[in-house]
Amino acid sequence: xxxxxxxxxxxxxxxxxxxxxxxxxxxxxxxxxxxxxxxxxxxxxxxxxxxxxxxxxxxxxxxxxxxxxxxxxxxxxxxxxxxxxxxxxxxxxxxxxxxxxxxxxxxxxxxxxxxxxxx
Amino acid sequence: xxxxxxxxxxxxxxxxxxxxxxxxxxxxxxxxxxxxxxxxxxxxxxxxxxxxxxxxxxxxxxxxxxxxxxxxxxxxxxxxxxxxxxxxxxxxxxxxxxxxxxxxxxxxxxxxx
Numbered sequence: 001x002x003x004x005x006x007x008x009x010x011x012x013x014x015x016x017x018x019x020x021x022x023x024x025x026x027x028x029x030x031x032x033x034x035x036x037x038x039x040x041x042x043x044x045x046x047x048x049x050x051x052x053x054x055x056x057x058x059x060x061x062x063x064x065x066x067x068x069x070x071x072x073x074x075x076x077x078x079x080x081x082x083x084x085x086x087x088x089x090x091x092x093x094x095x096x097x098x099x100x101x102x103x104x105x106x107x108x109x110x111x112x113x114x115x116x117x118x119x
Numbered sequence: 120x121x122x123x124x125x126x127x128x129x130x131x132x133x134x135x136x137x138x139x140x141x142x143x144x145x146x147x148x149x150x151x152x153x154x155x156x157x158x159x160x161x162x163x164x165x166x167x168x169x170x171x172x173x174x175x176x177x178x179x180x181x182x183x184x185x186x187x188x189x190x191x192x193x194x195x196x197x198x199x200x201x202x203x204x205x206x207x208x209x210x211x212x213x214x215x216x217x218x219x220x221x222x223x224x225x226x227x228x229x230x231x232x
């Protein structure tokens with residue numbers, strides 16, 4: 001399919017373990033976003049890439065969180081020394097600037113998410 | 120920091136009843152987007168509003184952007200069971216926000232037969 005894919009879909013980690021979450025954006029999409037969604041909450045921004053450049057990482061909760069997109073396509077979100085409070089769904093979204101009826105619009109297309117449970 | 124609140128948090132309606140969710144931002148937005156997330160699913164883009172006072176319709180859904188570009192609403196006429204899910208507004212801050220999209224707290228809609 002042509003949508004955003006993420007892997008793994010589910011991840012159970014022991015506290016202190018490192019995890020790596022992968023995002024395959026829609027081919028050709030310049031922008032890529034990572035969000036964290038806790039149960040019953042809205043997605044919270046973590047970080048944003050334009051091609052390979054990480055332009056905003058203001059939402060990363062601590063230095064244990066690290067994201068990269070080395071070739072401007074696939075992105076990986078790494079969490080080191082996981083803690084219980086890291087348990088959440090991690091969503092990836094990609095987008096492109098579109099011009100619709102004279103209005104610039106950047107629609108974000110979300111992947112299915114990775115559900116992380118830290119025990 | 121910027122906050123985007125939605126009310127109500129939950130809404131149960133009988134099929135056929137109308138539903139409205141309200142979105143309020145602490146800061147002025149350059150645009151407002153609405154997403155729907157089905158249980159166990161991911162957010163799916165519904166629409167974007169850009170202009171002050173703008174109103175857009177999609178079949179039974181009516182979206183409105185406030186004059187001050189700090190609030191928005193989504194109204195569903197004659198709800199159906201397929202409308203079940205959580206509705207999120209999300210906005211780009213007018214200045215200094217870059218490409219960061221701030222999501223609202225969401226309104227969970229349940230529709231009973």
